[in-house]
Amino acid sequence: MPLDPVLTRIDCDLPEAVNRLIALLRIPSISTDPAHAADCDSAADWLVADLASLGFAAEKRPTPGHPMVVAHVDGPGPHLLFYGHYDVQPVDPLDLWHRDPFDPALEDTDKGQVIRARGASDDKGQLMTFIEACRAWKAEHGTLPCKITVFLEGEEESGSPSLVPFLEDNAEELKADIALICDTGLFDARTPGIVTMLRGLLGEELTIRAADMDLHSGMYGGPSINPIRVLARIVAALHDDAGRVTVPGFYDGVPELPDEVARQWQGLGFDAGAFLGAVGLSTPAGEADRTALEMIWSRPTCEVNGITGGYTGAGFKTVLPAEARAKISFRLVGDQDPLAIRENFRKMVQDMLPPDCTASFEGHGASPASRMDISHPAFEKARAALSEEWPKPAAYVGCGGSIPVAGYFKTALGMDSMLIGFAKDDDAIHSPNEKYDLDSFHKGIRSWARILAALSA
Amino acid sequence: MPLDPVLTRIDCDLPEAVNRLIALLRIPSISTDPAHAADCDSAADWLVADLASLGFAAEKRPTPGHPMVVAHVDGPGPHLLFYGHYDVQPVDPLDLWHRDPFDPALEDTDKGQVIRARGASDDKGQLMTFIEACRAWKAEHGTLPCKITVFLEGEEESGSPSLVPFLEDNAEELKADIALICDTGLFDARTPGIVTMLRGLLGEELTIRAADMDLHSGMYGGPSINPIRVLARIVAALHDDAGRVTVPGFYDGVPELPDEVARQWQGLGFDAGAFLGAVGLSTPAGEADRTALEMIWSRPTCEVNGITGGYTGAGFKTVLPAEARAKISFRLVGDQDPLAIRENFRKMVQDMLPPDCTASFEGHGASPASRMDISHPAFEKARAALSEEWPKPAAYVGCGGSIPVAGYFKTALGMDSMLIGFAKDDDAIHSPNEKYDLDSFHKGIRSWARILAALSA
Numbered sequence: 042m043p044l045d046p047v048l049t050r051i052d053c054d055l056p057e058a059v060n061r062l063i064a065l066l067r068i069p070s071i072s073t074d075p076a077h078a079a080d081c082d083s084a085a086d087w088l089v090a091d092l093a094s095l096g097f098a099a100e101k102r103p104t105p106g107h108p109m110v111v112a113h114v115d116g117p118g119p120h121l122l123f124y125g126h127y128d129v130q131p132v133d134p135l136d137l138w139h140r141d142p143f144d145p146a147l148e149d150t151d152k153g154q155v156i157r158a159r160g161a162s163d164d165k166g167q168l169m170t171f172i173e174a175c176r177a178w179k180a181e182h183g184t185l186p187c188k189i190t191v192f193l194e195g196e197e198e199s200g201s202p203s204l205v206p207f208l209e210d211n212a213e214e215l216k217a218d219i220a221l222i223c224d225t226g227l228f229d230a231r232t233p234g235i236v237t238m239l240r241g242l243l244g245e246e247l248t249i250r251a252a253d254m255d256l257h258s259g260m261y262g263g264p265s266i267n268p269i270r271v272l273a274r275i276v277a278a279l280h281d282d283a284g285r286v287t288v289p290g291f292y293d294g295v296p297e298l299p300d301e302v303a304r305q306w307q308g309l310g311f312d313a314g315a316f317l318g319a320v321g322l323s324t325p326a327g328e329a330d331r332t333a334l335e336m337i338w339s340r341p342t343c344e345v346n347g348i349t350g351g352y353t354g355a356g357f358k359t360v361l362p363a364e365a366r367a368k369i370s371f372r373l374v375g376d377q378d379p380l381a382i383r384e385n386f387r388k389m390v391q392d393m394l395p396p397d398c399t400a401s402f403e404g405h406g407a408s409p410a411s412r413m414d415i416s417h418p419a420f421e422k423a424r425a426a427l428s429e430e431w432p433k434p435a436a437y438v439g440c441g442g443s444i445p446v447a448g449y450f451k452t453a454l455g456m457d458s459m460l461i462g463f464a465k466d467d468d469a470i471h472s473p474n475e476k477y478d479l480d481s482f483h484k485g486i487r488s489w490a491r492i493l494a495a496l497s498a
Numbered sequence: 499m500p501l502d503p504v505l506t507r508i509d510c511d512l513p514e515a516v517n518r519l520i521a522l523l524r525i526p527s528i529s530t531d532p533a534h535a536a537d538c539d540s541a542a543d544w545l546v547a548d549l550a551s552l553g554f555a556a557e558k559r560p561t562p563g564h565p566m567v568v569a570h571v572d573g574p575g576p577h578l579l580f581y582g583h584y585d586v587q588p589v590d591p592l593d594l595w596h597r598d599p600f601d602p603a604l605e606d607t608d609k610g611q612v613i614r615a616r617g618a619s620d621d622k623g624q625l626m627t628f629i630e631a632c633r634a635w636k637a638e639h640g641t642l643p644c645k646i647t648v649f650l651e652g653e654e655e656s657g658s659p660s661l662v663p664f665l666e667d668n669a670e671e672l673k674a675d676i677a678l679i680c681d682t683g684l685f686d687a688r689t690p691g692i693v694t695m696l697r698g699l700l701g702e703e704l705t706i707r708a709a710d711m712d713l714h715s716g717m718y719g720g721p722s723i724n725p726i727r728v729l730a731r732i733v734a735a736l737h738d739d740a741g742r743v744t745v746p747g748f749y750d751g752v753p754e755l756p757d758e759v760a761r762q763w764q765g766l767g768f769d770a771g772a773f774l775g776a777v778g779l780s781t782p783a784g785e786a787d788r789t790a791l792e793m794i795w796s797r798p799t800c801e802v803n804g805i806t807g808g809y810t811g812a813g814f815k816t817v818l819p820a821e822a823r824a825k826i827s828f829r830l831v832g833d834q835d836p837l838a839i840r841e842n843f844r845k846m847v848q849d850m851l852p853p854d855c856t857a858s859f860e861g862h863g864a865s866p867a868s869r870m871d872i873s874h875p876a877f878e879k880a881r882a883a884l885s886e887e888w889p890k891p892a893a894y895v896g897c898g899g900s901i902p903v904a905g906y907f908k909t910a911l912g913m914d915s916m917l918i919g920f921a922k923d924d925d926a927i928h929s930p931n932e933k934y935d936l937d938s939f940h941k942g943i944r945s946w947a948r949i950l951a952a953l954s955a
Contacts, residue, residue, distance in 0.1 A: 073811075073812065073813030073814065073815070074811070074812060074813065075812070130815060131809065131811060131813075131815055133809070133811065134712075137711075137712075198815075199813050199814070200813075200814065226717075240716065242716075242816070244814045244816075246814070251778075251779065252777040252778050252779050253777060253778030254594075254777060254778070254926060254929050254930065254931075255591075255594075255926075255928065255929040255930065256777060256928075256929065257899065257927050257928040257929070258799075258801045258803060258827060258829070259697065259699075259829060259897070259898045259899025259900055260683075260794070260898050260899060260923065260927075261777070261794070261898070262794075262799040262801045262829055262898060263783075263784040263785075263788075263790070263793030263794050263797055263799045263829075263898065264770065264773075264774060264782040264783060264784050264790040264793045264794065265774065265777070265779055265783060265784075266779065266781075266783040267783075267801055267802060269733070269802040269804075269805050269824075270733060270734070270736075270737065270801075270802055272730075272805075273729075273730040273731075273733035273734045273802070273805070274730075274734040276726070276727060276730035276734075277727070277730045277731040277733075277734035277735075278734075279727075280727065313721065316721075317721060317722065320709040320710060320711055320713060320718070320722070321708075321709050321710030321711070321854075322708065322709050322722055322723065322854045323853065323854055324723075324852075324853035324854050325721040326720075326721060326722060326723040326724075326852065326853075326854075327720040327721050327722075328720070331720075333720070333721040336720030336721045337717065337718070337719075337720050337721065340720060342715075342719040342720045344715045344719045344724055344727075344816075344818060345724060345726040345727055345730070345807075345808065346715060346808050346809055346814070346815060346816055346817050346818070346819075347726075347807065347808035347809040347810045347815065347817070347819075348726050348729075348730070348805055348806065348807050348808060348810070348822065349805065349806050349807075349810040350802075350804065350805050350806075351802065351803050351804035351805060351825070352588065352590070352803055352804040352825060353804045353805070353806040353823070353825075354530075354531070354588060354590065355530065355531060355532070356530030356531065356588075356656050356657075356862070357530065357656070357657065357701045357703070357803070357825055357827070357862040357863070358530070358587060358588055358655075358803060358804070358825075358928065359699070359701075359801075359803055359827055359900075359928065360803050360804070360928050360929070361801060361803070362803075362804075365805065366810070367726075368808070368809060368810075368814055368815075370715060370814070370816055372715070372716065372719055372720075395781075395783065396780065396781035396783075397774075397778075397779045397780055397781050397783075405813070405814040406814070440716070441716045441717050441718070441719060441720065442714065442716025442717060443716055443816075466717065469711060470714050470717075471712065471713075471714040471815065471816065471817050472711050472712040472713065472714070472817070473711065473712065474711075
């Protein structure tokens with residue numbers, strides 16, 4: 042089955058593909074917010090219907106949280122499992138969006154056309170690159186070049202609580218020759234990447250409580266402990282002056298980068314100044330003795346993703362609050378043990394508490410880092426296919442984000458994963474004004490069409 | 499004009515007085531929130547109408563912010579200026595209230611009946627004690643025993659921006675022989691107090707900005723500076739390990755307590771354990787070498803009244819925010835200079851900023867501490883009158899809160915102030931479930947009736 046007519050059809054069908062993506066983006070499937078549960082359900086329904094229209098045996102499958110979409114179609118080649126997620130991040134601060142995040146539009150920018158909406162890049166636009174590639178194959182040849190299972194999750198942005206049980210309960214059905222995951226980015230606008238290292242993620246919500254009610258800072262200020270100050274001391278103590286994380290045992294299991302990988306990364310010509318400059322920064326923070334690329338791909342971090350306490354509205358209120366809270370996350374690498382780090386972090390916090398204060402903790406996910414086995418033959422086939430489509434050859438790269446599903450596919454299904462995606466650094470995923478370049482979408486679809494051909498050969 | 503029938507009338511009229519207070523409490527006059535501007539106006543209208551019904555020449559007087567209420571009535575004795583404020587604090591966190599904060603009710607508690615609502619104690623309940631005392635005098639004798647000006651502000655909880663200009667523009671009209679201010683508390687349930695020292699207040703809202711957009715902590719975590727962490731380091735650095743504030747020059751102008759005052763305060767038998775225990779605390783925080791009463795009445799403090807940054811909603815969001823904010827206030831004593839402290843604080847923050855971060859500041863009030871001149875003969879007359887009403891003799895006390903109007907009456911009108919109030923430590927002012935004891939209200943009204951008699955003699 043020749044590839045060229047498939048690519049031509051993709052080019053011709055692009056406006057309709059954009060319209061389909063826009064329809065999906067209109068559904069505000071914010072998984073972390075219980076108020077949007079019905080929207081998550083609607084997004085799953087939309088995808089089931091779309092996959093069924095391509096000849097997939099597609100189903101919405103219940104979980105204790107948001108449903109999974111599972112769809113199978115037969116074909117001559119190997120069995121591929123494609124993974125994406127249909128849920129999206131929250132949209133606050135809403136006032137920083139230039140348009141309604143769920144009223145998608147194609148916009149002209151000085152870097153070309155973009156599709157603007159929450160989820161445009163992460164991950165609805167990305168998952169639709171694969172589905173559109175299947176659509177073109179099916180339309181042109183009446184069949185797909187491989188046996189394909191599409192597996193779409195609705196809880197990726199809220200810690201994937203149902204994922205591992207679902208994989209374990211449906212292992213026979215989901216196990217394939219290799220998994221394809223589309224939730225990562227290009228290395229740069231001209232260079233696609235296949236991710237071979239993913240950081241893990243440990244989330245902790247910490248609440249410090251002191252008095253049993255909010256107090257007036259005039260009546261009580263002085264002798265009464267202020268939980269915001271206690272929390273600030275704890276947060277400030279999480280890093281030393283050299284930018285290293287101070288949680289005891291934190292660096293246990295953090296490997297040094299092999300010389301060969303370090304050399305390859307140097308060859309990528311990563312421009313830290315341009316990377317930071319694009320978001321208004323200039324000076325690498327973090328560990329003083331590491332390059333910016335190491336900090337993102339191969340070094341662990343600790344970040345505060347949110348903090349709140351006391352009066353935060355307009356004006357001023359002289360309150361001593363009863364509690365203060367922080368959301369703290371750790372990006373993990375190598376063999377760092379998330380559960381050991383959780384325990385050590387909690388003990389460190391407990392040890393820092395002054396009298397009359399208590400700490401409570403709520404865990405949000407605990408996934409170790411993962412590394413791919415690139416000796417699987419699919420890797421070189423996919424790399425060659427990507428290199429045909431893009432101006433520069435595809436590279437094996439790291440990824441700062443955490444896509445624990447790759448690890449779960451390995452542990453629960455014994456299956457390797459290839460992480461290939463077309464997002465750009467300036468897509469503003471998880472931020473206001475998220476977008477996906479039309480070029481990412483178009484060449485992403487073409488890339489998958491080529492990869493399907495390469496893997497079926 | 500005999501006092502006893504006035505007191506009897508107050509006792510008989512108490513249920514109607516409570517109903518009038520409840521009507522005033524229904525008006526959500528939150529001055530710091532622009533959405534409640536019309537409510538502030540309604541509260542002023544309500545008070546004008548009520549004072550007019552007592553024979554006062556009462557007017558709502560415009561300011562650039564919320565209006566003032568000014569009401570005059572003639573009488574035989576000295577000219578008294580009574581001050582209170584009709585605006586109230588915000589009500590968040592609303593979910594901690596056991597009832598709608600603006601649906602007031604008389605509740606039975608194990609400590610007696612209380613009036614529960616935002617503003618019940620601070621300051622609507624307190625200001626109505628004086629108006630009800632006037633009502634009883636007027637009803638019983640057809641006239642009041644003194645010439646009285648009632649002056650009610652609507653911006654006390656939002657920094658009183660219009661107060662000084664209004665005092666200056668209306669100095670001739672407002673100047674009286676002495677000011678009576680009802681916005682303070684009892685020393686304890688059996689002991690009334692006349693406040694002779696008030697702490698000043700300096701408010702600063704600090705915003706730390708880094709990247710020009712929110713970032714994904716997977717893509718950017720490591721090399722990108724996190725403004726929450728920067729803010730936490732600044733907040734943590736504001737106190738040393740002994741609880742002293744580290745802003746340079748902060749303790750300039752902080753006097754040691756005169757031995758005589760220290761002895762008098764010791765005689766009050768302040769129970770720090772009970773004071774803290776009432777709000778779920780046990781160990782005095784703050785300066786390690788000071789008593790809890792000193793910390794509240796005669797020592798300066800620095801507190802964080804609010805902090806916010808990043809994602810603070812339900813669930814987790816792996817964001818590196820573009821900015822983080824804190825509301826920080828300083829309680830001032832003696833001759834501490836608010837403007838010098840503001841300058842030194844801002845410079846200290848600027849000096850702590852890492853590369854790529856900026857700090858911006860918004861000032862919220864800057865009032866020095868004030869001390870009353872108790873040689874004015876009204877002080878001993880009022881103290882004797884209060885001692886008649888309450889189980890234990892009235893005491894001259896300090897006050898941790900900041901009531902800058904007393905200082906402004908001195909500087910703008912050349913007038914001394916007596917601060918007399920009937921709030922209790924457990925009134926939860928500025929907190930959820932604010933209340934005013936029915937006993938405070940009842941004996942407060944009786945106290946003012948007695949003070950009016952004493953001052954007219």
